[in-house]
Amino acid sequence: MHAINKNFETDVLIVGCGIAGSVTALKAADLGHQVTIITKEKNPAESNTFWAQGGIVYQSAEGEDPSSLVTDILAAGAQQNNLAAVKLIAQKGPHYFEEFFLKRLKFTFDKTSNGQLGLIKEGGHSFARIAHCRDATGKSIENSLIETLRSHPRIRLIPHQFAIDILTTHHHARDRRRMYEPLRALGAHVLDLESEMVYTITAKATVIASGGLGQIYLRSTNPAGSLGDGLAMASRAGARVINLEYIQFHPTAFHKTGVPPFLISEAVRGAGARLVTQDGKPFMQNYAPEWLDLAPRDVVARSIYTEMSAQKLPHVYLDLKSYRSPDEIKNIFPNLYAQCLKHKIDITRDAIPVAPAAHYSCGGIWVDEQGSTSVTGLYSVGEASCTGVHGANRLASVSLLEGLTWGAMCAEHLHEAKVLEQSGTSPDDVLTWEDTGEFIPDPAIIDQDLNHIRSIMWNYVGLARDDERLSRAIRDLRHIEIEILRFYRRARLSSDLLELRNAVTTANLIAQAAWHNKTSLGCHYRLDPKE
Numbered sequence: 001m002h003a004i005n006k007n008f009e010t011d012v013l014i015v016g017c018g019i020a021g022s023v024t025a026l027k028a029a030d031l032g033h034q035v036t037i038i039t040k041e042k043n044p045a046e047s048n049t050f051w052a053q054g055g056i057v058y059q060s061a062e063g064e065d066p067s068s069l070v071t072d073i074l075a076a077g078a079q080q081n082n083l084a085a086v087k088l089i090a091q092k093g094p095h096y097f098e099e100f101f102l103k104r105l106k107f108t109f110d111k112t113s114n115g116q117l118g119l120i121k122e123g124g125h126s127f128a129r130i131a132h133c134r135d136a137t138g139k140s141i142e143n144s145l146i147e148t149l150r151s152h153p154r155i156r157l158i159p160h161q162f163a164i165d166i167l168t169t170h171h172h173a174r175d176r177r178r179m180y181e182p183l184r185a186l187g188a189h190v191l192d193l194e195s196e197m198v199y200t201i202t203a204k205a206t207v208i209a210s211g212g213l214g215q216i217y218l219r220s221t222n223p224a225g226s227l228g229d230g231l232a233m234a235s236r237a238g239a240r241v242i243n244l245e246y247i248q249f250h251p252t253a254f255h256k257t258g259v260p261p262f263l264i265s266e267a268v269r270g271a272g273a274r275l276v277t278q279d280g281k282p283f284m285q286n287y288a289p290e291w292l293d294l295a296p297r298d299v300v301a302r303s304i305y306t307e308m309s310a311q312k313l314p315h316v317y318l319d320l321k322s323y324r325s326p327d328e329i330k331n332i333f334p335n336l337y338a339q340c341l342k343h344k345i346d347i348t349r350d351a352i353p354v355a356p357a358a359h360y361s362c363g364g365i366w367v368d369e370q371g372s373t374s375v376t377g378l379y380s381v382g383e384a385s386c387t388g389v390h391g392a393n394r395l396a397s398v399s400l401l402e403g404l405t406w407g408a409m410c411a412e413h414l415h416e417a418k419v420l421e422q423s424g425t426s427p428d429d430v431l432t433w434e435d436t437g438e439f440i441p442d443p444a445i446i447d448q449d450l451n452h453i454r455s456i457m458w459n460y461v462g463l464a465r466d467d468e469r470l471s472r473a474i475r476d477l478r479h480i481e482i483e484i485l486r487f488y489r490r491a492r493l494s495s496d497l498l499e500l501r502n503a504v505t506t507a508n509l510i511a512q513a514a515w516h517n518k519t520s521l522g523c524h525y526r527l528d529p530k531e
Contacts, residue, residue: 006199007427010036010156011420013187013203015163015230018047019138019400020382021209022145023100023407024371029154031415036201037149038161038190040495045139045146046223048211048383049400052138054265056400059094060127061119066090068126076124076296076395077362078522082388088369089389093401096408097131105144109133122266122396123294130397132267136335138400162191162498163229164198164433166206166237166378172430183238185378186425189433191493198433198493204424205414208234208365208373208380209407216507217358218458221253221263227499228506230384234365235509240374243363244513245524246392249463250359251275251300254352255315259343261357264318264336266396268352269293271332272323275304275316276351283307283316298393298523301356305463308355317351356463360399362390362523363513370417371410379414381406392522437492446496449484453477453507461511466527470515477508 011033014021025035041047057069069090074081101107109131110118121128133140149157165171167186169178187202210230214222235241252268252275253261269275274282274293287303288295295303304316320329326348330337333347340347364386371379382403389402414420460473481504488501520526 006197009202009424009426010034011203011424012036012205012207012414013201014038014207014209015188016047016209016211016382016384017044017146017149017157018049018209018211018382018403019141019145020403020407021207022142022149023404024207024209024381024411025149025155026104026145026152027408027411028414028420029152031411032154033415033420034154034156036156036158036203038158038163038201040160040162040193040225040229042160044149044157044159045142046225047142048222048226049138049403050142051221051223051263052400054122054267055120055130055132055137055397056097056141056404057093057129057397058097058117058119058131060129061116062127064127064129069129072124072126073389073395073398074391076393077391078393079391080521081391085369085388089398089402089405092409093405096404097401100404100408101141105148107141107144120267120270121294122270123291123300124296124395134332134334141400160193162193162495163210163233164189164191164493164498166208166233167200167202167430168237168375170238174429174431182376184376185237186430191495191498193495196493198435200427200430200432202425202427202430204377204420204422206378207371207410208378208384209382210384212383213361213506213510214358216453216457216503216510217462218454219253219261219355219357221250221261221357221359225499227503229499229502230380231364231509232502232505234373234375234378234380234384235505237375237378239378240366241364241509242366242386243388243392244361244510245517246362246390246522247358247510248297248360248362248394248523249301249356251297251304251356252318252354253357253359254340254343255355256343256345256353261355262339263359264352264354266297268318268320268333268336271320273318273320274323275300275354276319277307277311277316278313280317280319280351296393297396298525301463301523302525304354304356315353315355318354319351320347321349321351360394362386362392362394367406369409370413371406372413379410381410392524435493436489438490439492441487441491441494441497443496445487446500449480450500450503452480453503457507457510461507461514464525464527465514467515470511473511474508474515477504477511480504481508
């Protein structure tokens, strides 16, 4: 790890180091630019990428036309996708896959007996086109990326650093006359979580790659820190945000009282597992006879929700044992087998208790084909952004490909458009951080507020929504936000306090977006749809 020099300049500042942020950093550094990448986590590998089990879309060994992936993405996204972005990922995604994974990182995916990539099929896909590394693809990819970041001479990777706010000409320039200029990002104020000191990083380009927001819900497959930090920062900076009502709930998260939910990958159903009721009977034929258990995620999640509601049960079951031998299960899903066994579920003999959980945000910070936001100098890639690829619902295993593709395209744009050759802003040209903290915040208050937000989001802005629930959510969240911001202005900064501030901002944005969209589409399901 590089030592931190307080108040410094860099060509590119990247917040977050999952696949999107890491690829942006590597590509920009390979092109000759100085890159600083920060993450609030002590372990920089901790990210949504790390926990992605299933795989990453590549291309079918059957020689499919790229248009078939476009068709599948549009079908899953309820035709609400940005068609230009979908065509872009279908055309350029395989190229970047080969460039980074097969050539740059020399990453080893699972292979067939004849040495070809062992591509699999997942829900909503017409072909077997997903490359994987057993059931821990994201973990393997992320560890490889972090190792490469650490060894690059033009990359400064600094863990345990929390970006507080994006610096802009309108809010943070010492020369107040800069407010007459178009809104521009200048870098970020950052809290060093070790020293608890705030410092300034100015940059010619600032990239938000901070991942998702699932942890604003009671049940989520996301890591603990996924509370919408990047979305909240971008919104405060004045960036446009879109499609926030489209929160994808993964149909199959492990469910057992007292155990935090964790992802049961789509690949388990891809390997033949069936969703069954308490008496062991499959039920997806009643909801999606053409797809059965490999229907798009929003369909499967709502089907499970309906079954649970009808039978007043906390979960259904995923039966793999009836369709695969014990040896096959242990070989294909070694990590899942071990993880379930810790909780006394032997998946070679027992059906897995599962229920939906918040998983992925299809909306986010609006970006174009280069990852540019509506704020000059501010970019976003990965789940924090909204390219329009996913529309109203994400197709399985497309997210890693999107992070890879837009990370690479963003870095290429910064280089080819000569963004990083422009004169930058010195830390001396922006306002320094003013510490107004009067007291150390009580963790019990922060926990209570965060749990309140999660309950509101789960009950009122969850799998099924209506005007009454959403109106109640907005009223409650606005009141909580006022109290939290009052508390924030008086309390000493901490990671938990910053996360709480971002969580309530993110929750408010989602609730309002859901209220405004009166039509059921994809993973935004209204009980009172109105055209």
